[in-house]
Amino acid sequence: MADSEVRQRKPQAENPPVTEDTAAKAKRRDDESSPLWLDILRVIAFLLVASYAMSMIFSGGETGYWNYKERPHFLRYDWWRAQLTGPQYMTPEKLAEFDGSDPSKPVLLAINGTIYDVSGGRRIYGAGGSYNHFAGVDASRAYVTGCFAEDRTPDMRGVEEMFIPVDDPEVDSHWTPQELEEMRKQELEQAKEKVHKSLKHWVDFFANHEKYVKVGYLEREPGWLEKLEKRELCKTAQKGRPKRKVPKKTPKKA
Numbered sequence: 001m002a003d004s005e006v007r008q009r010k011p012q013a014e015n016p017p018v019t020e021d022t023a024a025k026a027k028r029r030d031d032e033s034s035p036l037w038l039d040i041l042r043v044i045a046f047l048l049v050a051s052y053a054m055s056m057i058f059s060g061g062e063t064g065y066w067n068y069k070e071r072p073h074f075l076r077y078d079w080w081r082a083q084l085t086g087p088q089y090m091t092p093e094k095l096a097e098f099d100g101s102d103p104s105k106p107v108l109l110a111i112n113g114t115i116y117d118v119s120g121g122r123r124i125y126g127a128g129g130s131y132n133h134f135a136g137v138d139a140s141r142a143y144v145t146g147c148f149a150e151d152r153t154p155d156m157r158g159v160e161e162m163f164i165p166v167d168d169p170e171v172d173s174h175w176t177p178q179e180l181e182e183m184r185k186q187e188l189e190q191a192k193e194k195v196h197k198s199l200k201h202w203v204d205f206f207a208n209h210e211k212y213v214k215v216g217y218l219e220r221e222p223g224w225l226e227k228l229e230k231r232e233l234c235k236t237a238q239k240g241r242p243k244r245k246v247p248k249k250t251p252k253k254a
Contacts, residue, residue, distance in 0.1 A: 099136025120211030
């Protein structure tokens with residue numbers, strides 16, 4: 001008889017009967033296996049830890065966040081809290097409580113009515129810091145004039161004057177009254193545009209800063225600006241005002 005026939009006639013092994021004991025063991029194996037979402041979390045956690053360790057190695061222990069010296073905002077609790085709770089509305093009096101004098105509170109400042117948490121820069125915005133004048137207040141005017149101590153106010157009226165040339169009767173005599181009037185109108189428009197650009201530079205600075213978090217907005221009473229006494233231009237800004245130049249005479253053609 002051929003070997004192939006012997007193999008064909010070899011009886012097939014029957015499946016072992018399923019007993020209560022084997023069913024219980026199989027159930028325990030299923031219960032002990034991790035759910036998919038938990039496996040995913042483990043992988044993510046491993047990658048984060050590995051990335052932090054590699055960054056520390058390559059930066060010589062300076063930072064665990066690669067090019068960031070501080071934790072990116074999306075890895076910070078205060079950033080997530082701000083995203084989940086929504087914008088806060090504070091009066092100027094409430095904002096003043098977060099001027100950095102209390103180490104248990106965050107350091108807040110406002111610019112153009114928008115409030116930012118600058119606790120990531122507590123060293124410079126906190127008590128004794130070089131920019132502490134900006135903490136706990138909307139000092140929009142000071143960002144443009146450079147008068148940190150004097151212009152801790154959101155009142156921007158008259159700031160454009162710092163970009164308008166100083167009147168000089170001797171120099172101004174080179175134009176007719178009509179020409180001078182038209183020139184002053186142009187200078188005023190250009191000065192307002194410079195104020196806008198200067199303030200926008202700092203507004204964008206805080207809005208795009210990786211360490212500072214937008215918290216909310218200032219809540220002021222109606223007509224608050226009209227109730228403030230109009231401010232004079234601070235001495236530093238006044239001294240920096242430009243001067244008109246005597247127009248160059250066009251040589252007459254022969």
